[in-house]
Amino acid sequence: MGNILAFLLGLVSLVIVIPATIPFLGWANWFALPLIVLGVIVGQLSSTSKAGRNFCLIVLVVAAIRLSLGGGIF
Numbered sequence: 001m002g003n004i005l006a007f008l009l010g011l012v013s014l015v016i017v018i019p020a021t022i023p024f025l026g027w028a029n030w031f032a033l034p035l036i037v038l039g040v041i042v043g044q045l046s047s048t049s050k051a052g053r054n055f056c057l058i059v060l061v062v063a064a065i066r067l068s069l070g071g072g073i074f
């Protein structure tokens with residue numbers, strides 16, 4: 001159950017992160033980061049399957065790269 005919840009949190013975060021790749025919308029990644037971290041935590045605490053956690057980690061890497069390219073704001 002926790003794996004499914006982590007995957008759903010990752011999907012919601014991905015919906016926020018994808019439009020945030022457009023210039024001047026990078027600030028939206030700051031709204032996605034708490035959801036991503038929550039998804040990683042839930043995915044880590046879930047059963048033996050770690051697919052939801054891994055998906056959240058991939059979304060986290062995309063958001064972090066985008067934030068670093070924009071200087072944290074743009």
